[in-house]
Amino acid sequence: MNRELALKIALAVVGLLFIALAYPMVMFIRQAPALSMQFSLYVTLGVFLLIAIRNPSASRSVIAFTAWSSFAHAALMGTQACRNMVARGELIGVAVLVLIGAVLIALAPSKQLLGSA
Numbered sequence: 400m401n402r403e404l405a406l407k408i409a410l411a412v413v414g415l416l417f418i419a420l421a422y423p424m425v426m427f428i429r430q431a432p433a434l435s436m437q438f439s440l441y442v443t444l445g446v447f448l449l450i451a452i453r454n455p456s457a458s459r460s461v462i463a464f465t466a467w468s469s470f471a472h473a474a475l476m477g478t479q480a481c482r483n484m485v486a487r488g489e490l491i492g493v494a495v496l497v498l499i500g501a502v503l504i505a506l507a508p509s510k511q512l513l514g515s516a
Contacts, residue, residue, distance in 0.1 A: 406455050406462075406506040410448045413465065413499055417445025456508040463507060469500035 424438035444465060451458030473496035479485045480493065 402506060403455065403508070406503075406508065407452050409502050409506055410452050410455065410462070413503070414445045414448035414452075417441040417448065420445070459508055459510070462503055466500040466503035466507070469496040469503075473497045473500065 420438040421442045424435045424442060427438070428435045444461075447458075447461050448465060451461050455462065473493045476485065476489050476496070477493040480487055480489045
């Protein structure tokens, strides 16, 4: 399997995973409004990741944003879990976010120079 195909598969999986957060987003609107707002960002990002499948090289910034924001979210959530500010079960989410970030960084398209084919 070549790198671009692997990236497209990763974008599809992560995009669909993020879009799947639409259901809990709607369910938690009243009970956890902040969580619903966060999910709304992930659902939107999921749509853009699915669009990025068509031309990953032209979507480098959305891929990089997804990877680095996943690392940032994982770092904050992991710190909160270790300090008992949130449930320890959140560490599963930390692992998933780190995995998403690492896969997208590893497979991200390289920067193309102008005029090169």
